Amino acid sequence: MKVVFLTTSYPRSADDFAGRFLADLVERIRARSVDVEVVSPAGFRHFGIAYGSGVVGNLRRRPYLALALPAMLAGFARAARRAARGADLVHAHWLPAGAVALATRLPFVVHVHGTDVELARRAPALARAVLRRARLTIAPSNALAEEVGRLGARDVRLIPSGVDIPDTVGQEADPPFVLFAGRLSREKGIRELVAAADGLRLVVAGDGPLRDEVPGALGFVSRSELERLYGSSAVVACPSHREGFGVACAEAMAHSRPVVASAVGGLLDLISDEETGLLVPPRDVEGLGAALRRLLADRELRRRLGAAGRERVQEHCSWERVVDETLRAYEDALAHPV
Numbered sequence: 001m002k003v004v005f006l007t008t009s010y011p012r013s014a015d016d017f018a019g020r021f022l023a024d025l026v027e028r029i030r031a032r033s034v035d036v037e038v039v040s041p042a043g044f045r046h047f048g049i050a051y052g053s054g055v056v057g058n059l060r061r062r063p064y065l066a067l068a069l070p071a072m073l074a075g076f077a078r079a080a081r082r083a084a085r086g087a088d089l090v091h092a093h094w095l096p097a098g099a100v101a102l103a104t105r106l107p108f109v110v111h112v113h114g115t116d117v118e119l120a121r122r123a124p125a126l127a128r129a130v131l132r133r134a135r136l137t138i139a140p141s142n143a144l145a146e147e148v149g150r151l152g153a154r155d156v157r158l159i160p161s162g163v164d165i166p167d168t169v170g171q172e173a174d175p176p177f178v179l180f181a182g183r184l185s186r187e188k189g190i191r192e193l194v195a196a197a198d199g200l201r202l203v204v205a206g207d208g209p210l211r212d213e214v215p216g217a218l219g220f221v222s223r224s225e226l227e228r229l230y231g232s233s234a235v236v237a238c239p240s241h242r243e244g245f246g247v248a249c250a251e252a253m254a255h256s257r258p259v260v261a262s263a264v265g266g267l268l269d270l271i272s273d274e275e276t277g278l279l280v281p282p283r284d285v286e287g288l289g290a291a292l293r294r295l296l297a298d299r300e301l302r303r304r305l306g307a308a309g310r311e312r313v314q315e316h317c318s319w320e321r322v323v324d325e326t327l328r329a330y331e332d333a334l335a336h337p338v
Contacts, residue, residue, distance in 0.1 A: 001088050006039050009093075010023060029323060073099075089109070089333060090109070092111065097110075098130035099126070099129075110131060114245070159325045160322065161247055164251075169255055170232050171232065180205070184206050184209065196286075206219070235296060243264055243265040246269075256310040257306050263279040270312065275305070278305070
């Protein structure tokens with residue numbers, strides 16, 4: 001089988017976090033003897049619309065880039081048609097790539113991730129046109145599965161993002177610290193976290209438009225350094241306003257670290273309050289701060305929640321399971337035409 005991945009976000013180096021989870025998925029699908037060709041902005045001109053703040057973020061920050069969007073999509077479609085020669089199936093990541101997949105005239109599946117579904121609410125007719133032509137739709141969380149169902153997707157498969165499960169877990173640093181790993185942007189709740197963690201030891205690994213508001217932020221760190229930070233943290237904070245899945249949350253849980261997360265989106269699939277972590281309302285600075293302090297003061301609670309979280313991620317987000325379900329989705333998509 002030959003599959004073409006279409007994406008506007010894909011890592012350009014080993015330590016590039018843009019679309020890293022897609023590169024990990026590609027690597028593991030190829031290991032199952034599937035031929036995968038990736039079409040990303042590395043293969044067509046994107047006019048500065050991709051990478052950096054991401055397509056949506058770049059267009060919001062520099063609206064004039066929208067003038068180049070038709071040219072970018074045309075180049076994307078040409079690259080997709082070239083890659084599709086001799087292929088069996090197209091796997092389009094994010095809804096706009098689903099529209100590009102139509103140009104290949106091949107069977108395709110659409111994989112939503114969150115920001116695309118948010119934008120689809122503003123252009124539901126276009127979203128429905130793509131979703132109804134897809135053989136099936138993959139969603140990483142129940143929240144996104146429900147939303148694309150409302151937008152017209154007929155066969156929705158719930159497949160979480162895969163995460164690496166380390167063989168052993170690290171030892172907490174002394175003194176203990178709270179870790180945030182992710183993009184420093186408003187929707188990730190970094191402003192609320194900085195306020196809530198006042199007086200606490202907070203380590204922030206990430207970069208983004210709010211970098212200047214986060215004293216001491218490390219910027220994006222290497223993959224090995226991020227693994228080390230997960231392993232030595234006492235608590236991981238995921239205070240997002242919205243979240244399609246929650247890769248950082250799942251990675252922290254894989255390292256047996258207790259997570260304080262906002263009760264939104266895909267985080268609700270990972271965190272059961274008081275069982276695999278603690279949930280707080282989004283944007284609730286007082287509640288977030290209280291949950292962080294509670295965990296920092298109770299080592300046994302940290303141990304219990306961390307162990308239960310690791311067990312949940314092992315069960316639901318192992319790469320073996322994710323790849324098995326993805327390949328099953330491919331087989332079903334090819335066997336059952338729209």
